[in-house]
Amino acid sequence: MRILLSTLALLATPAWAEPPQVVADTPVTASLVGQVMGDGAPVQVLLPQGASAHHHQMRPSDARGLQDAGLLVWTGPELTPWLDRAAGSLADGVAQLRLLEVPGTHLRSYGEEQGHDHDHGGIDPHAWLDPANARLWLTAIAEVLAAEDPGNAETYARNAAQAGQRIADLDASLKAQLAPHTGASLVVFHDAYGYFTDHYGLRPAIAVSLGDASAPSAARLSAIRDRIGTAGAACAFPEYASDPKLVQTAIEGSGIRMGDALSPEGGTASPGPGLYFDLLSGMAQAIDGCLSR
Numbered sequence: 676m677r678i679l680l681s682t683l684a685l686l687a688t689p690a691w692a693e694p695p696q697v698v699a700d701t702p703v704t705a706s707l708v709g710q711v712m713g714d715g716a717p718v719q720v721l722l723p724q725g726a727s728a729h730h731h732q733m734r735p736s737d738a739r740g741l742q743d744a745g746l747l748v749w750t751g752p753e754l755t756p757w758l759d760r761a762a763g764s765l766a767d768g769v770a771q772l773r774l775l776e777v778p779g780t781h782l783r784s785y786g787e788e789q790g791h792d793h794d795h796g797g798i799d800p801h802a803w804l805d806p807a808n809a810r811l812w813l814t815a816i817a818e819v820l821a822a823e824d825p826g827n828a829e830t831y832a833r834n835a836a837q838a839g840q841r842i843a844d845l846d847a848s849l850k851a852q853l854a855p856h857t858g859a860s861l862v863v864f865h866d867a868y869g870y871f872t873d874h875y876g877l878r879p880a881i882a883v884s885l886g887d888a889s890a891p892s893a894a895r896l897s898a899i900r901d902r903i904g905t906a907g908a909a910c911a912f913p914e915y916a917s918d919p920k921l922v923q924t925a926i927e928g929s930g931i932r933m934g935d936a937l938s939p940e941g942g943t944a945s946p947g948p949g950l951y952f953d954l955l956s957g958m959a960q961a962i963d964g965c966l967s968r
């Protein structure tokens with residue numbers, strides 16, 4: 676009898692299982708996870724809304740909370756070095772998914788155009804700005820959620836497929852919106868836009884700061900001013916949570932127009948499942964808005 680009961684309990688587990696407690700590194704990742712989990716499943720985000728993903732310090736309470744989670748979904752140490760050690764010492768039973776390591780992810784390297792900086796190389800982690808990557812990651816998120824919570828596997832797979840279709844639809848409309856600007860050159864604050872400019876046919880943006888959004892040196896600012904002079908850029912964009920004066924200084928006297936602030940890490944969009952869509956369409960809107968003036 677005891678054997679029968681425990682067998683029943685084992686069989687019943689998936690249907691009664693609670694969705695896992697999911698922790699995400701950034702609001703962007705949380706948005707993708709939220710799309711897959713659906714309504715009513717809160718996702719804890721380690722990076723406060725609007726903070727720089729590159730320079731955060733994890734609070735001790737967050738580090739402790741991570742050990743009680745069911746699943747950590749994060750981009751990778753190239754984006755959030757402050758999460759690397761905690762992710763490397765997770766308690767047994769806390770699963771993790773590193774999005775940059777999902778097979779098939781399109782990865783680009785820093786420095787292909789900004790190449791004079793010897794200390795500036797490696798993988799550019801802002802890979803969500805290629806919508807094809809985001810679609811791929813939805814499927815990977817659904818699979819890892821299903822492994823933790825098999826009773827809801829079908830729901831996760833269905834949600835991921837629907838969200839993937841919504842991203843494909845948005846991507847098609849953004850391609851049409853940005854098509855008139857093919858080959859345009861932009862000035863931006865930090866080196867975060869390579870995936871976006873590649874995907875939408877813009878020239879690689881000239882970044883005032885490096886990929887980790889640190890303040891540029893005087894020598895770098897001077898080199899940037901020279902490049903801007905020859906690149907024929909029409910628009911420059913400050914960035915949320917960074918000092919717009921750095922971009923202003925770089926374009927001073929060049930006649931380049933200043934566009935609306937960009938938010939490549941989702942700092943200005945409302946948190947939640949819709950954030951990814953707001954981020955992409957907001958960026959396209961700001962770029963199109965300035966280049967069309």
Ligand SMILES: [Zn+2]
Binds near residue numbers: 729801867886887
């Ligand atoms: Zn960044």
